[in-house]
Amino acid sequence: MHEHELFLKEKEEIDMLLQNDCKIVSVKENLSGAFVSFQLADQTDEERITTLHLLTPDARIYLTNQLSTKKMEESRT
Amino acid sequence: MDSPTANHQWKIFDELKPDLKPKEVMEEANRCLFCFDAPCAKACPTGIDIPLFIKKITTGNMKGSARVIMDANPMGATCARVCPTEELCEGACVLNDASLPIMIGDLQRHATNWAMKNQQQLFEAGEANGKTVAIIGGGPAGLSSARELARLGYKVTVYEKNEKAGGLDTYGIVPFRLPQEISLWEVSQIEKLGVTIQTNTEVGKDIPIATVLNDFDAVILAIGMANVPPLSIPGEDLDGVYDAIQLIENVKDGRVPNHFKGKKAVVIGAGNTAIDAATCLKRLGAASVKMIYRRSEAEMTAYPFEFSFAKQDGIEFNWLAQPKRIIDDGQNHVAKLECVSMELGAMDASGRRRPIEIENSDFMIKADVVVKAIGQSRYTSFIEALGLEHEQGIVKVDAETYQTSNPKVYAAGDVIFGNGIGEAMVVAAAEQGKRAAYAIHDYMLSKI
Amino acid sequence: MANLQIDFAGIKSKNPFWLASGPPTNTGYQVQRAFEAGWGGAVWKTLGDPVINVTSRFSGLNYGGQRVAGFNNIELITDRPLEVNLREINETKKKFPDHVIIASLMVEPKQEKWHEIVKRVEDVGVDGLELNFGCPHGMAERGMGSASGQVPELVEKQTYWVKEAAETPVIVKLTPNITDITATAYAASQGGADAISLINTINSLMGVDLDTWHTIPNVAGKGTHGGYCGPAVKPIALSMVGECAKQPDINLPISGIGGIENWRDAAEFMLMGATGVQVCTAAMHHGFRIVEDMIDGLTNYLDEKGLDSVMDLVGQSVSKYMSWGDLDLNHKVVALINQDYCIHCNKCHIACEDTAHQCIEFFTDANGRRSLKVREEDCVGCNLCSIVCPAEGAIDMIDKPSDISMTWNERQRLLHTFGG
Ligand SMILES: Cc1cc2nc3c(=O)[nH]c(=O)nc-3n(C[C@H](O)[C@H](O)[C@H](O)COP(=O)(O)OP(=O)(O)OC[C@H]3O[C@@H](n4cnc5c(N)ncnc54)[C@H](O)[C@@H]3O)c2cc1C
Ligand SMILES: Cc1cc2nc3c(=O)[nH]c(=O)nc-3n(C[C@H](O)[C@H](O)[C@H](O)COP(=O)(O)O)c2cc1C
Ligand code: SF4
Numbered sequence: 001m002h003e004h005e006l007f008l009k010e011k012e013e014i015d016m017l018l019q020n021d022c023k024i025v026s027v028k029e030n031l032s033g034a035f036v037s038f039q040l041a042d043q044t045d046e047e048r049i050t051t052l053h054l055l056t057p058d059a060r061i062y063l064t065n066q067l068s069t070k071k072m073e074e075s076r077t
Numbered sequence: 078m079d080s081p082t083a084n085h086q087w088k089i090f091d092e093l094k095p096d097l098k099p100k101e102v103m104e105e106a107n108r109c110l111f112c113f114d115a116p117c118a119k120a121c122p123t124g125i126d127i128p129l130f131i132k133k134i135t136t137g138n139m140k141g142s143a144r145v146i147m148d149a150n151p152m153g154a155t156c157a158r159v160c161p162t163e164e165l166c167e168g169a170c171v172l173n174d175a176s177l178p179i180m181i182g183d184l185q186r187h188a189t190n191w192a193m194k195n196q197q198q199l200f201e202a203g204e205a206n207g208k209t210v211a212i213i214g215g216g217p218a219g220l221s222s223a224r225e226l227a228r229l230g231y232k233v234t235v236y237e238k239n240e241k242a243g244g245l246d247t248y249g250i251v252p253f254r255l256p257q258e259i260s261l262w263e264v265s266q267i268e269k270l271g272v273t274i275q276t277n278t279e280v281g282k283d284i285p286i287a288t289v290l291n292d293f294d295a296v297i298l299a300i301g302m303a304n305v306p307p308l309s310i311p312g313e314d315l316d317g318v319y320d321a322i323q324l325i326e327n328v329k330d331g332r333v334p335n336h337f338k339g340k341k342a343v344v345i346g347a348g349n350t351a352i353d354a355a356t357c358l359k360r361l362g363a364a365s366v367k368m369i370y371r372r373s374e375a376e377m378t379a380y381p382f383e384f385s386f387a388k389q390d391g392i393e394f395n396w397l398a399q400p401k402r403i404i405d406d407g408q409n410h411v412a413k414l415e416c417v418s419m420e421l422g423a424m425d426a427s428g429r430r431r432p433i434e435i436e437n438s439d440f441m442i443k444a445d446v447v448v449k450a451i452g453q454s455r456y457t458s459f460i461e462a463l464g465l466e467h468e469q470g471i472v473k474v475d476a477e478t479y480q481t482s483n484p485k486v487y488a489a490g491d492v493i494f495g496n497g498i499g500e501a502m503v504v505a506a507a508e509q510g511k512r513a514a515y516a517i518h519d520y521m522l523s524k525i
Numbered sequence: 526m527a528n529l530q531i532d533f534a535g536i537k538s539k540n541p542f543w544l545a546s547g548p549p550t551n552t553g554y555q556v557q558r559a560f561e562a563g564w565g566g567a568v569w570k571t572l573g574d575p576v577i578n579v580t581s582r583f584s585g586l587n588y589g590g591q592r593v594a595g596f597n598n599i600e601l602i603t604d605r606p607l608e609v610n611l612r613e614i615n616e617t618k619k620k621f622p623d624h625v626i627i628a629s630l631m632v633e634p635k636q637e638k639w640h641e642i643v644k645r646v647e648d649v650g651v652d653g654l655e656l657n658f659g660c661p662h663g664m665a666e667r668g669m670g671s672a673s674g675q676v677p678e679l680v681e682k683q684t685y686w687v688k689e690a691a692e693t694p695v696i697v698k699l700t701p702n703i704t705d706i707t708a709t710a711y712a713a714s715q716g717g718a719d720a721i722s723l724i725n726t727i728n729s730l731m732g733v734d735l736d737t738w739h740t741i742p743n744v745a746g747k748g749t750h751g752g753y754c755g756p757a758v759k760p761i762a763l764s765m766v767g768e769c770a771k772q773p774d775i776n777l778p779i780s781g782i783g784g785i786e787n788w789r790d791a792a793e794f795m796l797m798g799a800t801g802v803q804v805c806t807a808a809m810h811h812g813f814r815i816v817e818d819m820i821d822g823l824t825n826y827l828d829e830k831g832l833d834s835v836m837d838l839v840g841q842s843v844s845k846y847m848s849w850g851d852l853d854l855n856h857k858v859v860a861l862i863n864q865d866y867c868i869h870c871n872k873c874h875i876a877c878e879d880t881a882h883q884c885i886e887f888f889t890d891a892n893g894r895r896s897l898k899v900r901e902e903d904c905v906g907c908n909l910c911s912i913v914c915p916a917e918g919a920i921d922m923i924d925k926p927s928d929i930s931m932t933w934n935e936r937q938r939l940l941h942t943f944g945g
Contacts, residue, residue, distance in 0.1 A: 025943070068935075071939070128816065133822065135787075137789060141818060144821075244682040
């Protein structure tokens, strides 16, 4: 698979979770890439946490772009 | 009938040799060794600092590059195209032995193209010194002296009998080697220095000689040479007989006659003009073009590159043949050319072997068109009217100062070319024009 | 016409082009020829206790048919007595009062030695002093040159001693043979230097002769490491100038040196913070006459840019020279192949396929010709294809602006708030 296709797949996963009002609760980056933990909307239950493992650099910067826009929107409202 | 310059037709007269591509320019310019005391610069009659202009191309200083060229040679853009560089700068390049000579002409063309495209005015007029100079003839020699005098602060008036200035650069050298706009750009560079160029003004006809001689502090005679002389053989006045220079002049000025299509043409002569006329006729659609020359290949005055260009164009050569008579078709039009075969005898005054007729060797060549290209005649009567010493129409000048027998009158260019000295070249005319200008300046300074 | 005059640490020069200390500035005869050719100033061949040089001394790096892409030397400082040099400096200065002469100095790291030489050269009327803490060979074995210049404390102390005695501006010439040149630049400023100049030559061995196994250049079959300079060192010198220029606590004018051959190189050094430049190898390769195009080309360039003075260039690019962490991670460029200019050498394809991101693909165009195109979405915009492309205009790198910018540093801060 071309790297771009892998990125599109990862982006889709991020988008889907964010669209479903999931909240990012933590981002950890290490030798294996980025691990992003999402908490499903209106849930505080530890069980309801999903973790995405992002491999592509494009997905990792996409993620932080989304985070940053979200942050800006939040600070505006 | 002359047809308007339809685009598709004109294409055949587009410049033959393409411009160098950017990559070629950089590779070639960087190949130049930047020699010190370089032989190429010494081989250039105008002494362009060739390594320097090429260095400036490598550093991207295009304006500086164009200035170096045009400073030494006011016809630098024309010369980039028409100089016999193999015989001059490129022939002297030290790389001839080590690898291949630098394409100096093409690089010079690149740098001057840049100046043309970017509409750069490269020089300024000097502070006015109150002195006036008249220049008769607006060809390379006249324009070159006008440019230098204007830079030295003289008020210069150029009288030119044609509608446009530039001399043979504008009217005489075939457009596929030298488009007219190149010459006209050089003219405009000079006009912008405040030089008055009075076109459509023939001295001796439209303005009296005395006026020119009396109204200025000095005069430069730069009238070049005249039309092709007569062959002095029967049939010369028939329809279908042309003067090579007039033929080219028409084409150069944008008129493309279509009455040469499919015709059998014969060009008499084997000099630069003859080659230009022959290749021109090919482009005008002549079915066949033969060149007739009374000597052999070894004696012809055209350059080897011109000769090979003509051969590529499919021109045929008839060596050792002398025209005797042009025969008509009964309707006052050319039908045949009667020739006689020649052989070479002892050396003559020009250092070439004299052609001698072989008895009973007459032969006929079928022809619809005969073009005379046996050199150019002189404006002898005009020169006499000016009261200048001359030898068969070649004005006598001091070898250093270009001063004529009238101390107020200087002469440069083709008007002083002859008797086996030097060559009629644009670059030589430009250099002589410069020198005449400096000589006038020295003379004026010595009077103060 | 733009003004090329510079004011370098109070030294006025008619143009920014000086000859660097080296063989071109060995004698009065040479420096006078240089001034006649148009050089604004000259840094005299380093003065000090006269040495004995070896022969041979230099070697050149030829690359792909071009000579002197790099140059290396094992020459020391002047081998002529101080008196002779001083007499010629004095003579030259009298003949060319409007041209700058800087005395380059190198003595043992002792206070009285520095005081003595400073007094003697200032007595003959130099415009400034340059302390040579740079030569990587020979002199270094005697505790001078780069041996001094690699130790910030020694740079600071010796600069201080010179400043105690000097009346003219003091320029400290830095060696590039050090991990972080700003350390010695800072030491020079702490010692009271009025300016810094960089770079001196870089440690190098030019080559080994495959027939004789002698190192190059060799002296009776033996060799030693020499100082590297010429066009090849320009990027190193330029970055070191930039590093010093952007350092807020090194507030000194910079004389840029290293691989400068023409007005373009000079303009680049000035944009990166140099107030003037020095040239050695290019003059050795082509002669003093190269300065004509440097002056002409720079003047035309400034005129084209609409700038009145060359001083307007100084430092203009420094603020654009950042830390990596301050570059925008979202900015994209992608390669685009212009079919009209492509000459089908396929070098971009193999470069990308083997050593980049495998995104230049073959396809058959409308005329049935095998051609190449970039799969844009996988192109990381590394520039490799356009670097190896030999055809002018065949590969453009196209900007793909992004709405948001995010640098690495910003991203780290953002992630921090998520426990990253
Ligand atoms: C067909 C042909 C091809 C050539 N090819 C080359 C070539 O490839 N390379 C090369 O270097 N040279 C070539 N030449 C030669 C070159 O053109 C001449 O050497 C050069 O033009 C001479 O310059 P000039 O100024 O002396 O004369 P000209 O160019 O002849 O200019 C003289 C000017 O004076 C004007 N004039 C004449 N009488 C008067 C008057 N009474 N009043 C006012 N104005 C007057 C004329 O109209 C003309 O404009 C060629 C010549 C010809 C004919
Ligand atoms: C042969 C040679 C001798 C040099 N001698 C000296 C010297 O005596 N003092 C000095 O400060 N630098 C000396 N240098 C270094 C130059 O001044 C300059 O810093 C270096 O060559 C980089 O510039 P360039 O690339 O223009 O040559 C010498 C360089 C060369 C090539
Ligand atoms: S340049 Fe050549 S001739 Fe001159 S000193 Fe060096 S080796 Fe000798």
